[in-house]
Amino acid sequence: MVELIDLVLLGMLAITALRVIFLKDLFAVVMLFGLYSFLSALIFVNLDAVDVAFTEAAVGAGISTVLMLGTLALTGRKEKANNHTALLPLLVVIITGAALIYGTLDMPPFGHPDNPAHQHVAPRYIEESPKEIGLPNMVTSVLASYRAFDTLGETAVVFAAAIGVLSLLGMPKPGGVAIDSGLKSHLVLRVVAKLVIPMTILFALYVQFHGDYGPGGGFQAGVIAAAAVILYALVFGLPLATHVVRPNFLKVLAALGVLIYAGTGVTSFFLGGNFLDYNVLASDPVVGQHIGIIVIEFGIGITVFAAMLGIFYGFAAQAERTNIQ
Amino acid sequence: MSFIVDYYNYWIVVFLMMAGFYIVISANNLVKKIVGLNIFQTSVFMMYISIGKVQGGSAPIVADGITSYSNPLPHVLILTAIVVGVATTAVGLALVVRIKRAYGTVEENEFEDKDALI
Amino acid sequence: MNIWSALEPSLLINLTIIVPLIGAVLVVLTGKYPNLRETVSIATAITLFTLVLGITDNTFNQITMATTWVSLLSGLEIAFSVEPLGVLFALVASFLWIITTIYAIGYMRGHNEQNQTRFYVCFALAISTVMAICFSANLLTLFIFYELLTLSTYPLVTHAGTDDAKRGGRVYLGILLGTSIAFLLFAILGTWVSAGTLDFTPGGIFTDVQSDGLIALLLVLFCYGIGKAALMPFHRWLPAAMVAPTPVSALLHAVAVVKAGVFTILKVVIYIFGIENLSQIMTTDLMLYIAAATVLLSSCVAMTKDNLKARLAYSTVSQLSYIVVGALLASSIAAAGAALHIVTHAVGKITLFFCAGAIMVASHKKNISEMVGLGRKMPLTMVAFAIGTLSIIGLPPMAGTWSKWYLVAGALEADKLIIVVVLTISTLLNIVYLLPIPIKAFLTPPDENQQPWSRAETIKTPLPSLIAIGITSTACVALFFYPQPIIDLINLIPDVSTEFRGQS
């Protein structure tokens, strides 16, 4: 059954990807990409990767698509025809693909429990992490403790992206004159938005702090919270949104999140442990792990929230500028 | 037959990767390049998640009565990779916006022509 | 003769390298006061010469001198040690530096050259590197200072800063750096990897372990890698470098730089390959004939040149190949001739260059065709020129006679009659392209059409220059009558001797 669903979804993905190649309408391309993300999120669910699916849906279908649409609004939605010969790219792709297919020939069979990938390191995570870390969600345990350094790096990547977008696009000036957003006149939209936004923020908080037990965590929570403000900005206009969450405040938040994360690691130094060793944070290692994970997830959450919202602000500020012109 | 059952997943994923890769290197429009990059990366993520799948397993969250879990490690890696992907996308798109402003176009051959004039 | 006997002998080597450097610094410091600057230059030159004399004295007394600076690469050091061939070259270079400095004072002032301080500084640097080349104890040290010599003389070549000078400089640097990196460094690395040592060792460092083909290849690489020896077809840099001021051409391109080239070839032949083994190497004859061809061809080219300095440059190319021929004849007596030729050609050629410079300063003439009748206006200069010419040709009673004598004797000893023929023809060619200059200057009356020489112009030959010319032309004669100290020194070189070994 799982295989069948998998196959169907993969087939749909293939069709989507092929459509993207040939479509010239970029708006449709981006929408198809959103679809592609959603479909792959479904595949991830089907393959038991619920955390990943959650993230892919929020990021791929959510943030990425919004950013791409924002870019299209500034750059135009039509891809111009060109007389490039596609022969060389095709050749490169065929060679690369052939190499990959060649590589699959010695791969362990799909889904087999005896595969080497499931033998060496993974069993310990599955068997020991509930005892060592005390969390039911193994993904969170691995993410935030065993491989916490990866996640610190990931937070730094998000921060770096925020720096990049900030330097490239700048930030909107807070409290500018509100230009009437086209969406603002829709009463239904406003009412629904007013209802949905608080719920979304609430949900974000739930995801943030429930990530230890179910799917979710700081990253997803940050994205969802950012989405709430983005929705607010889309419906009620950017100036109002920047009034609520000021761009400068976002800069502080983004930096603060990284500092909280790294600071947790440094705290371990002073308590006699290695960097990011949570065991020393409390007298009981399991409690220490729990404290550590909550703190760093919080750090991730606010950095991601601030970075994602900041990136959106950057794009929106550009759009605003273009509109004024 | 078992050969196909064992590998069909990887093969389709390879096809998807290559579709994305093709878009990246053949597209002339920069936005489309970024879309292609995303498709390429998302397909690679699928490969990882496929590695982590255990038949008959369930999501790696401890629950009563479940003995077999899928491998959580690839999930963690891909969570990280997705974030890295969106970060790259954001910076890439920001560059596209700036290129549009500086050149008035986001078609690769057109701004190459404009630079050639300098 | 040794006024430095109080010092540790090995310290003398360091001093010979460092004294010109100190001189360079002092020249920079005194740059604003020309008189002081030139005094410093001459004082440095004289100090250096006495130092070299001290080293010579020690060499005759069989005192070994060696010193090591730093360990550069694993198992390789910048190290110096004294051996007779190096002493010979050091003597020549340091003595002629004094003379050239004296000459340069007159020339540079008379010619109103710019950037005179830079000139003296680079000059001192070049001499310092030449001293280091003389006393290098291994190929790496020699290579390093060989390259530094190229670089420190580059500003001298391009001194004028004109387009011509730049073009000349480009050729100079291109060929010298190019050949040294592509061939010489390659040959050194090949030697290092195959023989495991780069130390100069009497009798050579190669053993039966290295294959014949490898050694043969290395010989070719060395001969061409040492571009300063101006073996055809890599000789173009030497005429190109003639754009330099005449003192530069005189010291560097009659003495220091070109002789550093042939000196290196001699040193490599004697201490890396070993004269005894040379005849076993299959490419020796090939290189020998290339050198012989260079002798003849460049003599022919020299005949076509009207510019005096260019003619002298090609003459130098030809004479350098005499030395290469001597080195490659695989005969101890020819090697002795080659070593002696370093000395005799140096004094002869520097005299000619001095004269050319003096003519240029005094009359602004560069071309030979314009020098008809010049002997009446500049008799002293032209007499010196004639002496130099005779010495280069190898006629008694001039110094050049001896070196040519030993070269021919060596060719006979090695049973290479063709080389004897080549040397003979070359002597005839020398006569054809050099002798007409003084003859026309003295015997032919000035051309009617030409602007008559005014007395006022010709007396402008500066006095320091005249003194220098006098000294070198005297040396040409003196070395004919009194060559014994030099020959004694040459006989100290291992495997080299002016004595016939007889048929064996």
Added chain:
Amino acid sequence: MFEQHFPVLPIVLPLIAAPLCMLLGRSQLAWLLATIVSGISFCIAVSLLMVTLDQGVLSYALGGWEPPWGIEMRLDVANALILSVVTGISTLVLVYAKDSIATEIPQSQHTLFYTAHLLCLTGLSGILTTGDAFNLFVFLEISSLATYTLVSLASDRRALTAAFRYLVMGTIGATFILIGVGMMYMKTGTLNMLDLAARIGEFEYNRTLNTGLAFILVGVSIKLALFPLHMWLPPAYTHAPSAVSAFLASTATKVAVYVMIRFIFTIYGAEYVFYSMGMDVILLVLAIVAIFNCSFVATVQSNVKTMLAYSSVAQIGYMILGISLVTTAGLMAGLLHIFNHALMKGALFMAVGAVFMRTGSADIKAFRGLGKTMPWTMAAFTIAGLSIIGVPLTAGFVSKWYLVTAALEQQHWMIAFLVLIGSLLAIVYIGRILEAAYFKDPVQSASDKTIKEAPLMMLVPMWILAVANIYFGIDTSLSVTAADAAANWLFEPSAQAVFQSASQSASELGAAR
């Protein structure tokens, strides 16, 4: 009390300093913080180098989780050496940057510049230090994202397209590496490098592992700009702000070369890569073509930064050549050249940056007459240029010497000869600039404003590097000893076997749980 944490500090310190810079807001303070932190990282890196030379390997388990379950930082002589170079150059570039970016980047962006620079440093240190294949990917992306930002900070619009091209190529490269790591994980079940090495060692020949390696090598080759995957590099280095070019040219590609060394020698093992897969021939050919093609292209460039960029690609060819010789001597020569080339290119790009600052152009015409107007800058340029050519008593000579010796020891006479011929091309492209600087009169239009010597804050770091070029050309004990020890350690199967068995016993321990 922090000694035991030293392996992680060169990563953590800049990582903490980056957000602090952002919070400080004032560019002066941000500069001070960034420089101090970078300097401290350099001191730590040097002390790590000393320790590793003395004791061998340092391992640091992050989060207290022993490898392979947790992520491990692993320092040996090889990466400690390159880490010292990276942090050292970073410090010098930051000192240099204060005045340099003042004219090239708008005032409001200065804080962002320092933040991005620190993030880039974090990434590079992380790549070097980490002992975990996936962690490497994460740090690679930190450094890459920061780099895209740094490149695009320049005011020239071509910097934007250069940055975009770099982003696309870089992301493709990173994704290829990701694919390769995935395939390795699939066959071994681990991500720790030593653990991977032990497990890959059990395979004689495996198609999945081969493909994984191929993808990793291609991905890394994009990052290190190996011919023919180098096309992103020249525009990026040309249009980036000068301080950024100086930093990237002397560190980023070197780090990528190290990653390649890491994957080839530590993880797969030279035997697997070279004898089973025949990679050495491919790398050798590409390296030679890179040396010649790019040196030649460099000789015809009119923009000096572009010229230096192509020269960088050619010099990377020398490093790869050293690796492809498959001997300790060759690897050692490659590592040594990584070190020496950082010194040369850093000084060269800094000098060009100073010229750009004073003349507003990096075109070769702008260099005319600078020998008189900017004597110190041009003297530093000359020294570093001679080093690139490989003139004796400069660092460049030392690396060339060892590279050719390594080739000759393998009886590769032709290759040795080609290496030397290649350096002749360097004479041509460096010579053109020196000639313009010392022998040509300034162009007329530039004469109405007088060109002054660069400010002291730019000259000092430039000269430190120039003097280092000479110092490491004469006293080679430090660089050669370290490179030699590093190459021996990477190459000696016995040295690594000790650690393999250690990690095996660790895995048995894990199995026993």
